[in-house]
Amino acid sequence: MxxxxxxxxxxxxxxxxxxxxxxxxxxxxxxxxxxxxxxxxxxxxxxxxxxxxxxxxxxxxxxxxxxxxxxxxxxxxxxxxxxxxxxxxxxxxxxxxxxxxxxxxxxxxxxxxxxxxxxxxxxxxxxxxxxxxREVIPSEEEDLGPVDHAMGQRFGMVGSSPEMNQVYSIIERVANTPSTILITGESGTGKELVARALHENSDRKNQSFIRINCAAIPKDLVESELFGHERGAFTGAVNSKPGRFELANRGTLFLDEVSEIPLEIQVKLLRALQENQFERVGGVRTIDVEVRLIAATNQDLQQLIAEGRFREDLFYRLNVVPVALPPLRNRGHDIPAIIRHAIVRAAGRLGRAKPMMEDATLEALCQYSWPGNIRELENVVERMVLLSDNTTFGISDLPPEVLKGIQREVIGNDNASMDLEPGVFSLKEAVRQGRERIERELISRALEETGQNVTRAAQALEISRKSLQLKMKDLGFRDTDQTEDS
Ligand SMILES: Nc1ncnc2c1ncn2[C@@H]1O[C@H](COP(=O)(O)OP(=O)(O)OP(=O)(O)O)[C@@H](O)[C@H]1O
Ligand SMILES: [Mg+2]
Structure with a gap:
């Protein structure tokens, strides 16, 4: 769909x-x-x-x-x-x-x-x-940077869809408060960008912004990463070391992939958040901090709670202000602007001239479902800029997996004969195949309803018997005409 x-x-x-x-x-x-x-x-x-x-x-x-x-x-x-x-x-x-x-x-x-x-x-x-x-590529004088609003950019984010406007307005309202924020959204939807925007637009912006990716830390080290440890607390703890909470004092702590925190550490996290206090691993001294917490996840925390893998009380403590980032496929009309933005950035980074893009290519990219969201889009655009010598991107410049995805979405995947070779893909071909499918469907239905009576089927379809026969031949229908007087 x-x-x-x-x-x-x-x-x-x-x-x-x-x-x-x-x-x-x-x-x-x-x-x-x-x-x-x-x-x-x-x-x-x-x-x-x-x-x-x-x-x-x-x-x-x-x-x-x-x-x-x-x-x-x-x-x-x-x-x-x-x-x-x-x-x-x-x-x-x-x-x-x-x-x-x-x-x-x-x-x-x-x-x-x-x-x-x-x-x-x-x-x-x-x-x-x-x-x-729209023009896909900005003209020379209109470039990145100062044109923030003109390009629909706010807080370094591109997009002016209603969904994104809602995100901007939440950021505006809560950035400069101490409230805890829970950012949810599929991978690559911009969760980290939002976390940074919140920090940058608060009066903590000159203090530290500390990020901890809970998925990237071995389970038994999460506690010491968060809260620090004293010398000799465990094998390998040669020196004492402050944790991210301490480092983020008076600033912002960004707990990325928060669902990955082990259950037993979740209790300790909850306490640290409620009391603004904790002890380092192996330490006896209670440390006080003042930290603004932002958490992010691409998981359904409610589901994890139901499965007993995430603490409900912690969820409520984190979910004070929820910010849900929409997947890219739900904000289709932001796609051209994001592509334009990504092209300008990739061309700049790779020292290439800014390529143009054919309408059909842009249209195809807008049809694609972008399972990896903006990160995937940025990678696709960068690869196109890197690998193509064309000054104008055509359909053939699209990476094969994107072409395949578009084919699947535009013409449906329920019929194996519709698999097109990558590279020979064209939207015209898709439309032709789509049309054939409609014809086939309508003709079968008419034949079925009339007990394979071609004359009556042709009447039902409002075409001549002759053209129905021709069409059936074209589409490879078997001749099972039950018309009595034929
Ligand atoms: N609205 C946007 N406009 C322009 N670029 C964006 C936007 N949102 C995200 N990006 C870019 O997309 C990439 C992915 O964003 P980010 O890392 O914030 O996503 P994420 O949700 O944290 O992804 P993951 O779950 O994979 O960690 C980054 O390069 C970011 O700059
Ligand atoms: Mg992220």
Whole structure:
């Protein structure tokens, strides 16, 4: 399933249909989904609206008086190719749907409507419209650094999606407080970046920011890393040594991968947090500290609590202010900006000229699900900058595993015959295969419903018997025609 794309209200969808009822139904559905809606009764009216207003997506019926949907589509393609057009077709009219895609429609929706499908298609179309409005690579004068806000950057983070804006506003509100923060999010979503932003925007910023990665420390050394040890406390403790808590005194202590702290140390951590006191390993002196604690995890702590692997009381002590970082696939419209940012950085670091990127390549990268989130994106971009000699990145410059991932997501992986060779991948090919799949599906259904009667199936599909037979041959259907009078 394609990721849900979030909707902002500054997007206007133009609904074109001669039926008032249909305009109403679609209008209500789209308004509820957060879009502004304009309507028109036919193609001519639609073009009038378009000349006056800023429209992001057009949804149009096919059959209309004066100017029909296909004619409107052609006009839009030539005058405003940046606006995606979605056609409404009756269920079963395969040929027309296919014709529509060939004529450049973004997609089609079938009557009767499936609300979720419509919302998804419109959201994707709106995303496409946004992509069409953006330049991928910043111009020379617009570079990193001072353009913080212009590039949607805050606290060194790129992205202006509603999800990220929420993160920024939490940072703003809590950075300069002593409250404990628990940052959650998949690997590579920017947890450490947020922790640093919190520190940098507090009045502790001139004190130390101490990070401890609890996953990287052998279990039996976690306690001494956190709280320090006295000389001779254990084999190897030749000298006494302060722990991270002491080092972070008056500053910020960042407990990364906090789920990895062994249970028996969790008790000691809880006490240190509650009383601001602890003893070094092997020590008798109680040490007082004043530390602001930030913890991060990519694990589901509630789940770990249920499994008895994390203490509930510690969880509540850490989870005073939760900050949940969204996975990249849930904030699709941040992807172009993050790619742009990553390209500028990688090119700078590697001393290369900033490459450009073809629309199709950017589109493909926006389709990818980014399981490794921003870290993966940065690595992919760096590899492309490093390995490609092209000044403009095409689809073929994408690393193979990304191509494979996109193929899987765009055309589905449920059919082995759809595995494409990496490198020959193209979105056109994906669309062709997607279309074939729809045709195959509709034809099978029609044949099944009519007991393999090709004549009646053709009627149901609203195509001629002859073209159905041709199509069946093309798609490799067996000829099991049960039409009596054939
Ligand atoms: N919003 C963002 N804008 C730009 N770069 C980002 C953003 N978020 C993260 N990054 C970059 O992505 C990389 C991963 O970020 P970070 O290390 O903070 O993630 P993490 O959640 O701590 O990952 P892990 O769980 O793997 O430790 C870093 O190079 C960071 O600079
Ligand atoms: Mg991290």
């Amino acid at each position: 394609p990721p849900e794309v979030e909707v902002t209200t500054d997007e206007t969808v133009l609904v074109v249909d001669d039926e008032v009822n249909l305009r109403k139904v679609l209008g209500t559905l789209l308004r509820r989904a957060g879009y502004s809606v304009r309507t028109a009764g036919d193609g001519i009216e639609a073009l009038e609206v378009l000349s006056r207003e800023s429209i992001s997506v057009i949804v149009t019926d096919l059959k209309m008086p004066r100017m029909d949907g296909l004619a409107l589509l052609k006009k839009i393609r030539s005058q405003r190719p940046d606006i995606p057009v979605i056609l409404i077709t009756a269920f079963g009219t395969v040929d027309r749907a296919v014709g529509a895609i060939k004529a450049g429609a973004f997609d089609f929706i079938t009557k009767p409507f499936d609300r979720n499908e419509i919302k998804q298609i419109i959201a994707k179309a709106a995303q496409q419209y946004r992509l069409n409005q």
